[in-house]
Amino acid sequence: MQKRTFHDGAQDGLEALEALDPEKVHTFSDLLMAMKKTAFGGRRLGEAFETLKLMVEDPDCFVVLTLSGAMTIAKMGKIISTMIDRGMVQAVVSTGALMAHGMSEAVGQTHYKYQPSMSDVELFEKGYNRVYDTLEMELNLNHVEHVVGETLKRLDPHQPLSSELLTRELGRTLANDFEGPGILKSAFLKNVPVYIPAFTDSELGLDISIWAMGHKRSSDQELDANPVRDQDVWRNLQAHHPAFNPFLDLNSYTGHLLTAKRLGIFTIGGGVPRNWAQQTPPYIEILNLRIGTKISPPRFQYGVRVCPEPDYWGGLSGCTYQEGISWGKFIPPHEGGRFAEVLSDATVVWPLLMMGLLEERSPQTTDTQPA
Secondary structure (H helix, E strand, O other), rough: OOOOOOHHHHHHOOOOOOOOHHOOOOOHHHHHHHHHOHHHHHHHHHHHHHHHHHHHHHEEEEEEEEEEOOOOOOOOOHOOOOOOOOOOOOEEEEOOOHHHHHHHHHHOOEEEEOOOOOOOHHHHHHOOEOOOOOEEEEEHHHHHHHHHHHHOOOOOOOOOOOHHHHHHHHHHHHHOOOOOOHHHHHHHOOOOOOEEEOOOOOOOHHHHHHHHHHHHHHHHHHOOOOOOHHHHHHHHHHHOOOEEHHHHHHHHHHHHHHHHOOOEEEEEEEEEHHHHHHOOOOOOHHHHHOOOOOOOOOOOEEEEEEEEOOOOOOOOOOOHHHHHHHHHHOOHHOOEEEEEEOOOOOHHHHHHHHHHHHHHHOOOOOOOOOO
8 A cells, every 4th residue: 555645735835725704804805805715616706806806907918808698688788888997808809689788778778677477478579578587678679770770870881891890880879879888888988899700690780781771772662562572572682781891800809919918808608709809819820820921829818707607518608718728829827827717607706806806996097089
């Protein structure tokens, strides 16, 4: 039998844990830092706070916020706009649905609590769209479409569009015409680009497509007057699509990352926004390999992810930062990379992290002027 030698953890450089003492906790940041010295999910949350704090307080770090899930319907929208207002993030990558529902809030509309006594058939008949335990009224989205329509009137229908351009102009409309906070309004005022990689997977994408078709309204009416099939009407309409170029987003975002001294990423959920935001290093590596350029691939030094999905599902949401190192997307810990991941519902964890940051971070005293 192998002889055991009993060590004290201190002699091997192990970090000692401490009991969480309620008598010593006076603020959110006190609580989060104390949780870092506990175990299980509490320790993960404390480590996430420490890493996020380092990230947003690093003056040379360009922080990317990626968003998925129904966070604005879940009433997390003011957290997002506050992070932008306080200079905690320098770019946002999001689902289109999340931004569309955020605009619903920004134009003064209301979301409601779902009552299980109402069936989904009844909800449909009354114009209520259910997202888990919350309702978005179809009328709300009609108000959003009005803002989109007013914004598009300013744009040249033949101008190449991108999600960055459209979200900036939507933010301009909100800033000019609406009181109160809004994600895109804050992004416009702080000159923070907002990218929506899967733009057509949203109410905003549908609005833009219908706007392009609307330029042929007169011919549509002629078709409607004739006994033609739905397929014939659609064939006429679908030929008129927006001049949308997603590569404008890709290269704009890449340019921001290439000019940054350090990079950080704060991810809520996963999905397309998370993966799209992390693909610049492989993009540059492939560019160097195939074209012969010698551009240094940017890699993220900081990362914090809040997502309930574990990595063994093999999806984009559960992909760990450790896995991302193998793709060349992140700086390994032994070279200075700092990463933390919390497997939890963001509506529970994110407000705690935000309150801890706000306690220790004074408001921005200078505003970045919009372009």
